Structures are given as structure tokens and as C-alpha cells.
Amino acid sequence: MNTPEPISRVEPTTRQDGMPVLEVATPRGMAEIHRHGATVTHFQKTGEAPLLFLSQCSRFEAGSPIRGGIPICFPWFGQPEGRAFMHGYARITQWEVEAVGYEPNGAVKVRLRLPHGEQDAAFPPFALEYTVTIEEALTLELRVTNQSPDAPFEFEECLHTYFHVGDIEQVTVGGLKGLHYLDRLAGSERKHETQAAVQFASEVDRIYLEAPPKLEVRDAALGRRIRIETLNARCAVVWNPWINKARAMPDFGDDEYRRMVCVESGNVGSLRRVLQPGESSHLTVRLSSAPL
């Protein structure tokens, strides 16, 4: 008996700038995944506006992260003391595609792996795998295994999701009320969220602690709500650079802050992960959307 042709398609291609990508098309959603940083740069549910923001000014070159989509911050977040650059090296490393799977319902699963490199020498041996599932929703799973026989592995991890929105001044992020957050614009001062929904009228850069497994971005201009469902993400980072920071970033358009918001999911700072020898962890984020 012949196996039926999959109803979905995955095409490895090389962009004009030389960047290798996978283009994924399914009946209910399409995506683009760069091997550079394993960055998902595009996801679009059939019949809807793109879910992810990608800057028109993004660099696409070795050594620079992509400005938009979902960069992976790992094995550190931000720039802790002693680290030469921001958000770790996973987002600027070329990942390997390990497997592509077609589900009977049309969903596509792409599994990538971070190859071992010089930078790993500072850490116990580990494996980092990332599985991206494309269907009507986009699901991301980051799996870390400590392969050391005797040393614990301590790391930070964060899926740095840039959402595409119609107008930042008409966007709210719900689900954070009552949480403590570290305000990165006030020397990481610990504050308490009293608002039912976070709104944006100036720069915001906050790490919410003990985040719930469901958050919602409401976007009145695009008439859409985005649901963020997580497993094993104790932190939610909310970021919009606003006008001055947007102007200062060379790989971001001056007005682009109006059309994006980052709501990032992970385990950072004091809530970083520690894996004992042989242990694995997984961080899962499912992104779906519906009309308001």
C-alpha cells in the first residue's frame, strides 16, 4: 500500500542573503524557521494577519541576532556580570535540523538541535533541542538535558517572542495582576502589578515572577486576541522599547515600536533552572489567536 502524500509541505531553501531557512506550509498555518538561532521568523494562521513581528531593519548575518520572530535566549538572559554580550549564544548559532515530521491532521513538527561549539566549554556538557509544531497554533518546546556524569547545570532560558500588533497604544497584556515584577527600567526594583491589564504609553521592560500558565494579548486595532499558554515557564518578560530606544537600535525602525510587543516566556534570574546530572527539562509555549 502506498503511503499518502502529506498534505503539508516543508521546504529547505537559502535566502538571497545566504541564510538557510525552512518554509513550512500546512492547511491551517504557515511558518518560516531560520537555522540561524533556530529563530521562527514568521507564523501565520490561515486567513489571519501574521502573528509575529519581524523588523524591516533586522540584520540577517552571522554574529547578530534576528530582530523579531522568536529568538531563543540561552544559556543566559540579559547580560549578567562576566558575560560579553546579551541573551546568550543560542540565538546567534546555526542550529541543525534533526527531523521533520508530518502528523495525520496536517500539523508539521520540526526538531532542531544546537550543535556543540567552543562556547559550551564554559558549561557542563548538555544537549539542547527545540521542537516547533505548526498547525492552526504554533507550539514551541525547548528541551535541555544535562549530560554531565557529576556536575549540575545552571542556565537561564527564554523564548523571546515578538508579537505583531496593529497599534501598541491599543494593546493590553492580561493575566499578570497581583504578580511581583522586576522593573528593568528602575534598576530591577521589585514592584507589584496592580493593573488588571498592562497598557503601553512609554517604554516597558519588566520581568514578571511566578507567571501563570495563561496570558492574553488583546489587540483592538487588529481585532485579535493572542493566547500564550506555557508549561514550566515561571517568568514572563514584557518589553516595548518605545520611541527613544527604538531610535537608538540600529536594527529596528524608528516607528516599529508601534507594531510590536514582546511577551517572553522562560526561567531567568533567581528563577533560572538547575538540572542535576542526567536530568532533562522542557519549556513549552503554545501561541494561538482568535478574533476579539
Ligand code: BG6
Ligand atoms: C528584553 C530585555 O528581553 O530584550 C530588554 O528585557 C532588551 O532589556 C530586549 O532591551 C532586547 O534585547 P536585544 O539584545 O535583543 O537588543
